[in-house]
Amino acid sequence: MTRPAHLRDKPVDAARAVARDVLRAVRERDSYANLVLPRLLRERHVTGRDAAFATELAYGTCRAAGVLDEVIAAAARRPVAEIDPTLLDVLRLGTYQLLRTRVGSHAAVSTSVDLVRSEAGQGPAGFCNAVLRKVSQRDDDMWTDELAPPIGEDLVGHLAFRYAHPRWIAEVFADALSTPQRRVGAGELQAALAADDDRPAVHLVARPGLITADELAAVTGGEVGRWSPYCVYLPGGDPGELEAVREHMAGVQDEGSQLVARALSLAPLDGPDTGRWLDLCAGPGGKAALLGALADIDLAHVDAVEPAEHRADLIRQATDGLPVTVHVADGRDSGLTPGYDRILVDAPCTGLGSLRRRPEARWRRTPDDVAPLVTLQRELLTAALGLLRPGGALIYSTCSPHPAETRGVVEAVVAETGAQLLDARPLVGVESGDGPLEGTVQLWPHRHGTDAMFLALLTVPVPDSAHGPS
Numbered sequence: 001m002t003r004p005a006h007l008r009d010k011p012v013d014a015a016r017a018v019a020r021d022v023l024r025a026v027r028e029r030d031s032y033a034n035l036v037l038p039r040l041l042r043e044r045h046v047t048g049r050d051a052a053f054a055t056e057l058a059y060g061t062c063r064a065a066g067v068l069d070e071v072i073a074a075a076a077r078r079p080v081a082e083i084d085p086t087l088l089d090v091l092r093l094g095t096y097q098l099l100r101t102r103v104g105s106h107a108a109v110s111t112s113v114d115l116v117r118s119e120a121g122q123g124p125a126g127f128c129n130a131v132l133r134k135v136s137q138r139d140d141d142m143w144t145d146e147l148a149p150p151i152g153e154d155l156v157g158h159l160a161f162r163y164a165h166p167r168w169i170a171e172v173f174a175d176a177l178s179t180p181q182r183r184v185g186a187g188e189l190q191a192a193l194a195a196d197d198d199r200p201a202v203h204l205v206a207r208p209g210l211i212t213a214d215e216l217a218a219v220t221g222g223e224v225g226r227w228s229p230y231c232v233y234l235p236g237g238d239p240g241e242l243e244a245v246r247e248h249m250a251g252v253q254d255e256g257s258q259l260v261a262r263a264l265s266l267a268p269l270d271g272p273d274t275g276r277w278l279d280l281c282a283g284p285g286g287k288a289a290l291l292g293a294l295a296d297i298d299l300a301h302v303d304a305v306e307p308a309e310h311r312a313d314l315i316r317q318a319t320d321g322l323p324v325t326v327h328v329a330d331g332r333d334s335g336l337t338p339g340y341d342r343i344l345v346d347a348p349c350t351g352l353g354s355l356r357r358r359p360e361a362r363w364r365r366t367p368d369d370v371a372p373l374v375t376l377q378r379e380l381l382t383a384a385l386g387l388l389r390p391g392g393a394l395i396y397s398t399c400s401p402h403p404a405e406t407r408g409v410v411e412a413v414v415a416e417t418g419a420q421l422l423d424a425r426p427l428v429g430v431e432s433g434d435g436p437l438e439g440t441v442q443l444w445p446h447r448h449g450t451d452a453m454f455l456a457l458l459t460v461p462v463p464d465s466a467h468g469p470s
Ligand SMILES: C[S@@+](CC[C@H](N)C(=O)[O-])C[C@H]1O[C@@H](n2cnc3c(N)ncnc32)[C@H](O)[C@@H]1O
Pocket: 257, 280, 281, 282, 283, 284, 285, 286, 287, 288, 305, 306, 307, 308, 311, 329, 330, 331, 332, 346, 347, 348, 349, 380, 399
């Protein structure tokens, strides 16, 4: 069938079409951008600079979506809810290019108009053209001045807009960065939100016993990490293509997560380590793989618990060949025999500390997500303490700095169970890593270059009688 003349002009460019389709999948099917994008690039044979451009557009637009919508609504003089969603995807893409990339205005507008025209025809293309031309009359700073709350009146709201975070999340960061003595300053909050809005570096973990970080850095052209002895920062490229990763000598893992697993293996015990280690929330198996490699060296064994069958499968793949047994079970009622020496509770959480890695996540999460997760976290931590032997070591961690998920959970469980909070800081060894409770650790992207992981070290005290007469 011949298309009408107005539909028969320039072909749409492949990179922008991929980015548009990622936005569509995220919106229509709740997909994860970082899973959809690589598949589309592969299927459509988009490679090299085009792939890099599609990635920047798709991820950048997802990250900034809420703020782009405010600009679009102002330029279109109507709420975005009244704009056709497929057209809105392209308007977001165009607005992102205009305000946050070096793409020239003409190219940003005309390629967006082409995308709309190829699917929806001349009328919507005209609307797209008018809105984007309006957007292009100001730069990012001018739109921020116009639409964000004034910095003097509402610092958090202003910075949330500037660094494209929902206001409630910026508020959580501000609370987590404050101490009882001192509210976080503007400079630090700005640094935290800016770092969280950046694309994160890829961190590799060199599997202990198989390859050292120095060797991995040499074969990948990377740089040895600052904090974890297993970490290598990868300068670029697809980690899946690296021989060391294909041969399971290395994996992709944020340096903060490496520090959590390592801390558990280093924690002092009261009494001997009998080699019974437990990872109670193990899927998809990143920390279980590092714990498994460390257990292999220490002649220990890891039980890994995960209720979701498909995630349990991912643990099996990640820990293949290591002394790890996977149990498909609910960690609150796992049926495992108590008496573990070392337990990790890397609890399901809001993930507010790893928003950098999940471009769309910040606009999906809501404050209502927090309370049910806190309940689950408390139940899991309580169940884990029931499986720990007296004098054993338990690490509770979250990839969230939300005070309710960190301080709140630990304080409540310590009060309810009589567990003892110990000093985790020497096990992690970072600067400026003090957490919200004495002895806990809070990592931050802007301070440590890691995800915002929280960890606390707990034990069940050994009864005095067990130590025998002094
Ligand atoms: C933050 S993730 C753990 C990440 C993992 N430690 C890693 O490094 O790859 C939390 C995990 O807990 C699992 N989970 C959810 N509810 C659970 C429960 N009731 N018991 C045990 N695990 C649960 C989730 O499916 C998810 O895989």
